[in-house]
Amino acid sequence: MADPVNLSDFHEIAKGVLPKMYYDYYSGGAEDQHTLKENVEAFRRINIRPRILVDVSKIDMSTTILGYRLSAPIMVAPTAMHQFAHPEGEVATARAAAACNTIMVLSFNSTCTVEEVASSCDGVRFFQLYVFKRRDISALMVQRAERNGFKAIVLTVDTPKLGRREADIKNKMIAPQLKNFEGLLSTDIHSTDKGSNLAAYASETLDASFSWKDLEWLRSITKLPILLKGVLTREDAIKALESGVAGIIVSNHGARQLDYSPATINALEEVVLAVRGRIPVLFDGGLRRGTDVFKALALGAQAVLIGRPIIYGLAAKGESGVRRVIEMLKDELELTMALSGCPALKDITRSHVRLGYDRLQCKI
Numbered sequence: 001m002a003d004p005v006n007l008s009d010f011h012e013i014a015k016g017v018l019p020k021m022y023y024d025y026y027s028g029g030a031e032d033q034h035t036l037k038e039n040v041e042a043f044r045r046i047n048i049r050p051r052i053l054v055d056v057s058k059i060d061m062s063t064t065i066l067g068y069r070l071s072a073p074i075m076v077a078p079t080a081m082h083q084f085a086h087p088e089g090e091v092a093t094a095r096a097a098a099a100c101n102t103i104m105v106l107s108f109n110s111t112c113t114v115e116e117v118a119s120s121c122d123g124v125r126f127f128q129l130y131v132f133k134r135r136d137i138s139a140l141m142v143q144r145a146e147r148n149g150f151k152a153i154v155l156t157v158d159t160p161k162l163g164r165r166e167a168d169i170k171n172k173m174i175a176p177q178l179k180n181f182e183g184l185l186s187t188d189i190h191s192t193d194k195g196s197n198l199a200a201y202a203s204e205t206l207d208a209s210f211s212w213k214d215l216e217w218l219r220s221i222t223k224l225p226i227l228l229k230g231v232l233t234r235e236d237a238i239k240a241l242e243s244g245v246a247g248i249i250v251s252n253h254g255a256r257q258l259d260y261s262p263a264t265i266n267a268l269e270e271v272v273l274a275v276r277g278r279i280p281v282l283f284d285g286g287l288r289r290g291t292d293v294f295k296a297l298a299l300g301a302q303a304v305l306i307g308r309p310i311i312y313g314l315a316a317k318g319e320s321g322v323r324r325v326i327e328m329l330k331d332e333l334e335l336t337m338a339l340s341g342c343p344a345l346k347d348i349t350r351s352h353v354r355l356g357y358d359r360l361q362c363k364i
């Protein structure tokens with residue numbers, strides 16, 4: 001195949017090189033995969049309203065998140081088990097993110113250890129947390145992240161139980177023994193019905209009782225700012241604000257958890273309006289083009305995170321593939337800003353996009 005020119009080309013290459021079990025794991029969503037398709041399709045139903053005759057000879061995409069400077073509002077989402085995609089795993093991803101001057105969120109279920117990633121290169125990194133029934137293990141991981149210079153905790157709140165991913169069940173997906181938990185926990189858990197081993201591991205470990213009141217526990221064990229990942233409604237956005245978290249990530253976990261939850265781009269504005277700028281609102285799900293990033297920014301996201309395309313870049317070309325994926329999105333965003341008359345991120349406003357329901361409102 002010719003050199004990839006967009007994220008979709010990287011997807012095709014990755015599909016060709018990854019063993020089926022891993023490709024299915026990375027690409028799949030929950031149940032009917034309705035939301036999986038919607039996450040991408042909903043972007044296509046949004047139009048951009050470009051403004052003309054603006055000086056766009058210089059485009060500034062730089063921004064800050066929790067006070068850390070990024071070259072563009074495009075971050076790396078936490079995704080599990082990068083060594084299935086490439087032997088260098090999360091170390092390669094971390095190096096690529098650092099080279100692009102952006103923030104990587106390291107998954108709790110990484111295949112490289114927290115220490116390996118931290119010592120691989122300089123760069124601002126956040127740590128994604130799952131709360132295990134064995135709270136001591138989660139607490140230890142938070143301490144390790146803190147000790148190794150991670151700057152924030154991203155608490156994933158949409159996974160009290162693992163969503164039902166049917167390809168993984170059919171493939172009898174095998175989860176590896178994760179090095180981070182060596183000596184703490186065996187991930188070598190065999191599912192009783194011989195289905196997805198990952199699902200068995202998740203149900204064995206995840207603490208489904210974790211609720212709002214338990215955020216106090218998390219705050220008591222770390223000084224790091226906490227972001228909640230997986231907020232989709234105004235009700236929960238307000239609760240998040242009241243609970244004093246440092247930020248929100250609007251996310252449906254790449255449609256891998258609750259099928260028929262809304263496409264994230266359709267949930268973003270509801271959350272942004274509830275938060276009213278009091279804390280940063282980040283966004284992920286279905287972003288495959290610079291125009292998608294632009295649309296999310298126009299609807300109020302301060303930055304976006306990229307999930308699957310990063311893994312596809314890693315599978316296709318290792319560290320340089322991840323770098324290319326991030327650079328492609330940055331280049332596309334830069335061009336979109338120029339063609340829409342927005343020289344800086346602050347110039348991108350709600351009036352730069354039109355959604356289906358905007359058209360309905362016009363007619364009323």
Ligand SMILES: Cc1cc2nc3c(=O)[nH]c(=O)nc-3n(C[C@H](O)[C@H](O)[C@H](O)COP(=O)(O)O)c2cc1C
Pocket residue numbers: 025026027039077078079080107108109128156229251252253254255256284285286287305306307308309
């Ligand atoms: C293979 C895979 C593994 C993931 N693992 C995690 C994880 O360990 N923790 C987490 O909070 N989110 C995880 N996610 C969700 C991502 O952080 C993110 O929300 C999602 O991938 C964004 O959608 P996108 O893939 O369409 O960009 C995972 C997603 C994928 C595709």
Ligand SMILES: CCCCC(=O)C(=O)O
Pocket residue numbers: 080109162198201202253256
């Ligand atoms: C318990 C493993 C969870 C990994 C994950 O979050 C995902 O596959 O979406």
